[in-house]
Amino acid sequence: MHAPERLDGLRVVATPDALDHAWFEGDVVVFRIAHDEVIAFGAVVAEVPDEHAIVERETAFVGWGLSYPEFDDLVARHVEWPLPTERPALAQGMAAGLPVKLWFEHDRVLLVVSSGFAHEVVERFRLPAFAESVKKQDTRRMRA
Amino acid sequence: MNEFVETLLELTWHEPKSSYDVVIIGGGGHGLATAYYLATQHGITNVAVLEADYIGSGNSGRNTTIIRANYGIPESIRFYQHSLDLYSTLEQETGCWIMHATKGLLWLAHTESAMRNERARAMLNTACGAETVLVDPTEIKALVPQLDLSGGGRYPVLGASYHIPASTARHDRVVWAYAQGAMQRGVHVLQNTPVTGLIRDGDRVVGVRTATGDISAGVVMSAVGGNVSQIAAHAGVRLPVRTHPLQAFVTNGYAQGFGPIISDTELLCYISQTARGQMLIGHEYDRETSYSLQSSFQFLQANAIKMSYLLPFVRDLKILRQWTGRCDVSADFSPIMGFTDVDGFVITTGWGTWGFKAIPAGGEAMAELIATGRTPELIEPFALSRFAADHAMADQGSTGTR
Amino acid sequence: MLIITCPNCGSRPVEEFRFGGEIPQPPESITDPFERDLDQVWMFTNVAGVQTERWFHDAGCHRWLTATRDTSIDRFVD
Structure with a gap:
């Protein structure tokens, strides 16, 4: 299981057609959160064929990468609505009372929340708050 | 009123007459308190209170009985403080134990x-x-x-x-105290009498329609909780009220x-x-x-x-x-009391989650309004016309507890 | 449990949404422009029956949607 990683990217609001044909540089994960809005995690540069498109840096989210057994064990039982079966797929909604975005890939699930909810995610889903390496460093520092 | 309670109180029940000076729709706290003060303070006893079910079966029997005056605008504080004062002497006045604490x-x-x-x-x-x-x-x-x-x-x-x-009282007992006081002075309380429409003569409301027949009235007052928009619609009156459940x-x-x-x-x-x-x-x-x-x-x-x-x-x-x-929540979270644009039709509504504490002061003020034809100073700020005059009494922050 | 179908996100429990209220509809009988504005801003039909209303998908796509609900029984209708 992985510690949360900060997910930086671009948020783009544009016409649905322009978003269908948008291009993002690099290794990106694109969340189509509404017909006229995407969040492209990992993107720094975007080309959107819409002269009125709004492109803004998006730095508010954190995510946990979970294997499917981990997802089933820790998260799925808190979700009270049908999960998508196709891959990849985005699902947005409430889980354990928190607004989450779930990105289903073939071999893992990315659990994304606004960073203001990160501590609640840790508490409610029993997910790790820190990377193992950070924990070890902290322990060493405390001993010294 | 349930049969057990009816046997404990000295009450005389009546068949409806065809005409009254005042017909009050809604046999909850506000309706019965208005009838009570019409009888005790103004000597008006040719009054009928029409209740769709048994008295106190609506929100008067469903609220959480908190009596307080800690509101956020001076007009409301003054009104609710007066109500709180009336509550504290209600047992002496009516001779009924309302379990006020x-x-x-x-x-x-x-x-x-x-x-x-x-x-x-x-x-x-x-x-x-x-x-x-x-x-x-x-x-x-x-x-x-x-x-x-x-x-x-x-x-x-x-x-x-x-x-x-701040205090509490037993809600049914408040309803029964006002009902008993009103009925002993000649007010007719008609249970199981839902109002199905209003009788209009030109621009005036001159009576109510019920399943058992029409009743004409000098003044019709709506003290309805829950279905007030429907009753007002019969008079052609639109209200800034939305009905929400409260659990x-x-x-x-x-x-x-x-x-x-x-x-x-x-x-x-x-x-x-x-x-x-x-x-x-x-x-x-x-x-x-x-x-x-x-x-x-x-x-x-x-x-x-x-x-x-x-x-x-x-x-x-x-x-x-x-x-x-059911709570009739007004657009500015303050009550609506007084005349409407329609002659012969007065209203007390918008009681949201704060109606129980206002029963004595609301009833007293509406009785004075009906008896004198003038709006008492205490409730002047709460007229329905305040919305058109752009004088909303916004006080949502004080609705945090009931 | 009440379920709302969001065009973006699919079927979700009502707790995910924020209620936006009935869509203001001044009755045709009101013709004076001032009176119509007054009604639009302050008054509600508050129907005990089928109501057309707005909901905001707070926990999902952050978009408004229009739904019809029977307020007398608190159930959505198609």
């Missing part, structure tokens, strides 16, 4: 901004004649030793405004003598102990408008956990009962 009310604050609000509330209340003081956590703990000042580690209590004269529940008994009423404006829940010792827990009204009286599990779940943060002992109690009432 002064308990005090704590409005807890968990943040600095909430503390500023409560400080402002205490000062404004005091200035307007409603006794409210700011208390610190030590004083709160002395009032309520059961309270977890850390709020379960999530909602630390920084302080509270303490509204000292509450009680637990089994807890040791008698639990301190003041506790309300939490951040968690939007409140708790008091009933005369039987049950803990009565309520909440903000449901977000969506609805006339359904169905209660929900989500409500129980959310409020049980919130209250357990504040009062850990409630974890060991069992939920006995839950119920739902």
Whole structure:
């Protein structure tokens, strides 16, 4: 299981057609959160064929990468609505009372929340708050 | 009124006449109090109160019986303080035991901004004649030793405004006291008589239609809770009112003598102990408008956990009962009392979640309005015409507890 | 449990949404422009029956949607 990683990217609001044909540089994960809005995690540069498109840096989210057994064990039982079966797929909604975005890939699930909810995610889903390496460093520092 | 209670009270029930000076739609607290004060203060007894079911079966029997005056605007504080004063002498006046008990009310604050609000509330209340003081956590703990000042580690209590004269009374007994007082003086209370329409003569309302026949009236007053928009529509009156469900529940008994009423404006829940010792827990009204009286599990779940943060002992109690009432919430969260644009049709509505505490003052003022044809000064700010005049009495922040 | 079908996100419990209220509809009988504005801003039909209303998908796509609900029984209708 992985510690949360900060997910930086671009948020783009544009016409649905322009978003269908948008291009993002690099290794990106694109969340189509509404017909006229995407969040492209990992993107720094975007080309959107819409002269009125709004492109803004998006730095508010954190995510946990979970294997499917981990997802089933820790998260799925808190979700009270049908999960998508196709891959990849985005699902947005409430889980354990928190607004989450779930990105289903073939071999893992990315659990994304606004960073203001990160501590609640840790508490409610029993997910790790820190990377193992950070924990070890902290322990060493405390001993010294 | 149920049959058991009817046998205990000395009441005479009547068949409806074809005509009355005043017909009041709605046999709840406000309707019956208006009839009572029409009879006692103005000698007007040719009055009928029409109730769709049994008296007190609507919101008068579903509220959580809190009587307080710690509002956020001077006009409201003055009105509710007068009501609170009338409540405190209602037992002597009517000779009926309404189980009135002064308990005090704590409005807890968990943040600095909430503390500023409560400080402002205490000062404004005091200035307007409603006794409210700011208390610190030590004083709160002395009032309520059961309270977890850390709020379960999530909602630390920084302080509270303490509204000292806040009280509770038994809601059915209030209804019965006014009904008995009115009926002994000749008022007709007609149960199981739903009003199906209003009779109009030109621009005037001149009576009501019921399933058992038409009744003509000099003045028709709507004291309806829950279906007021429908009644007003019969008169062609549009209201700035939305009807929301309000839920509450009680637990089994807890040791008698639990301190003041506790309300939490951040968690939007409140708790008091009933005369039987049950803990009565309520909440903000449901977000969506609805006339359904169905209660929900989500409500129980959310409020049980919130209250357990504040009062850990409630974890060991069992939920006995839950119920739902209908709240007519006005657009500015203040009541609507007085004349409408339609002659012969007066209204008291917009009582949202704050109607019970206003029964004596609302009834007294509406009786004076009907008897004299003039709006009493106390309720002038609450006229329906205030919306057209752009004088809304916005006070949502004071609806945090009922 | 009440379920709302969001065009973006699919079927979700009502707790995910914020209620936006009935869509203001001044009755045709009101013709004076000032009176119509007044009605639009302050008044509600508050129907006990089928109501057309707005909901905001707070926990999902952050978009408004229009739904019809029977307020007398608190159930959505198609």
